[in-house]
Amino acid sequence: xxxxxxxxxxxxxxxxxxxxxxxxxxxxxxxxxxxxxxxxxxxxxxxxxxxx
Amino acid sequence: xxxxxxxxxxxxxxxxxxxxxxxxxxxxxxxxxxxxxxxxxxxxxxxxxxxxxxxxxxxxxxxxxxxxxxxxxxxxxxxxxxxxxxxxxxxxxxxxxxxxxxxxxxxxxxxxxxxxxxxxxxxxxxxxxxxxxxxxxxxxxxxxxxxxxxxxxxxxxxxxxxxxxxxxxxxxxxxxxxxxxxxxxxxxxxxxxxxxxxxxxxxxxxxxxxxxxxxxxxxxxxxxxxxxxxxxxxxxxxxxxxxxxxxxxxxxxxxxxxxxxxxxxxxxxxxxxxxxxxxxxxxxxxxxxxxxxxxxxxxxxxxxxxxxxxxxxxxxxxxxxxxxxxxxxxxxxxxxxxxxxxxxxxxxxxxxxxxxxxxxxxxxxxxxxxxxxxxxxxxxxxxxxxxxxxxxxxxxxxxxx
Numbered sequence: 001x002x003x004x005x006x007x008x009x010x011x012x013x014x015x016x017x018x019x020x021x022x023x024x025x026x027x028x029x030x031x032x033x034x035x036x037x038x039x040x041x042x043x044x045x046x047x048x049x050x051x052x
Numbered sequence: 053x054x055x056x057x058x059x060x061x062x063x064x065x066x067x068x069x070x071x072x073x074x075x076x077x078x079x080x081x082x083x084x085x086x087x088x089x090x091x092x093x094x095x096x097x098x099x100x101x102x103x104x105x106x107x108x109x110x111x112x113x114x115x116x117x118x119x120x121x122x123x124x125x126x127x128x129x130x131x132x133x134x135x136x137x138x139x140x141x142x143x144x145x146x147x148x149x150x151x152x153x154x155x156x157x158x159x160x161x162x163x164x165x166x167x168x169x170x171x172x173x174x175x176x177x178x179x180x181x182x183x184x185x186x187x188x189x190x191x192x193x194x195x196x197x198x199x200x201x202x203x204x205x206x207x208x209x210x211x212x213x214x215x216x217x218x219x220x221x222x223x224x225x226x227x228x229x230x231x232x233x234x235x236x237x238x239x240x241x242x243x244x245x246x247x248x249x250x251x252x253x254x255x256x257x258x259x260x261x262x263x264x265x266x267x268x269x270x271x272x273x274x275x276x277x278x279x280x281x282x283x284x285x286x287x288x289x290x291x292x293x294x295x296x297x298x299x300x301x302x303x304x305x306x307x308x309x310x311x312x313x314x315x316x317x318x319x320x321x322x323x324x325x326x327x328x329x330x331x332x333x334x335x336x337x338x339x340x341x342x343x344x345x346x347x348x349x350x351x352x353x354x355x356x357x358x359x360x361x362x363x364x365x366x367x368x369x370x371x372x373x374x375x376x377x378x379x380x381x382x383x384x385x386x387x388x389x390x391x392x393x394x395x396x397x398x399x400x401x402x403x404x405x406x407x408x409x410x411x412x413x414x415x416x417x418x419x420x421x422x423x424x425x426x427x428x429x430x431x432x433x434x435x436x437x438x439x440x441x442x443x444x445x446x447x448x449x450x451x452x453x
Contacts, residue, residue: 018443029294029298
């Protein structure tokens with residue numbers, strides 16, 4: 001029984017760690033998307049200005 | 053005309069007389085509880101969408117017990133224990149709610165349908181305002197879901213049951229249903245009922261927790277709304293499809309849940325109006341109605357009389373309480389990390405009861421400062437909470453199944 005409880009305690013950092021890791025990866029995807037979009041916008045603006 | 057045996061005529065009463073006293077008392081209590089749920093739902097003290105059908109189902113199934121044969125008693129609503137193919141084919145033709153149970157409950161479809169509806173009413177754009185801050189809060193608000201697991205094990209539940217009841221801390225009904233169906237099928241009825249009962253009470257209970265843990269001066273902090281970026285439709289769709297694909301790749305066992313949520317989000321952003329209307333009204337409200345009705349019908353005295361129910365009641369509230377405290381701690385973390393500019397009340401919205409906890413956060417801030425507009429940030433934390441709860445459910449199901 002004690003081992004069973006200890007097992008559940010040992011599982012905690014794994015469960016919480018993986019949850020946090022993947023959640024931040026999802027946040028990273030959003031940041032990456034924003035960065036890509038703003039880079040593309042800035043580049044097209046620069047191209048328009050140079051053409052003008 | 054021959055003498056009519058009145059007890060044979062009124063079998064609901066006859067079965068109560070013929071059954072064991074414990075079962076008879078439990079039936080009366082559950083009938084009373086069902087009626088109470090209906091009134092509390094109608095008064096909107098509890099969530100009416102789920103509690104009214106659940107209450108009607110609970111009262112009806114416990115009243116409508118009849119003699120199926122000379123020695124057996126039962127109902128003609130649903131038989132959750134029927135698994136043998138021949139028996140299943142029989143009950144499918146007799147029990148009127150059996151087709152819905154067999155084809156939508158035992159495979160988790162009902163949870164996925166509710167999730168599609170949630171996806172279609174969710175504006176993912178809120179989450180994109182400050183993704184890392186929202187995620188920090190959401191991860192903190194999963195504290196109850198994580199810490200209740202060993203507490204439940206210490207109280208005598210096995211790992212699968214412990215993980216299922218711990219999911220109540222994620223405050224997401226379909227997620228609790230899905231996890232308990234996958235991990236603890238024998239206890240999925242009491243666990244889901246405990247979850248929906250407590251989730252109905254969050255709107256009434258969490259404001260007290262906020263007032264207890266956050267001083268008035270901090271509750272009124274105004275958030276800067278000028279920094280909210282303009283998120284295009286394409287960005288939202290790109291985020292949804294990429295995240296969905298990655299999460300399905302990582303956790304195939306919860307892929308139906310991820311897919312259901314994100315398909316709703318994408319359909320909404322792609323403005324497929326007719327499908328949006330279908331998912332938003334027919335699918336979401338239809339499945340929520342049948343979810344409530346079936347949960348009520350499954351509350352038959354003989355099914356619900358389980359020594360573990362009391363433990364589940366204690367663990368459910370513990371999980372939600374710790375998650376609420378965790379969310380507020382996350383709010384404080386952001387408050388200090390941003391140089392005291394972040395309103396810690398947003399933390400409560402990390403508990404993913406969409407949109408209830410976001411509304412609680414806004415209401416509490418508004419009560420102190422009429423110009424404190426938190427809702428975009430609170431909704432961001434709320435939606436992040438849905439995603440972290442789904443990730444946690446996937447981890448539990450993958451590790452313990």
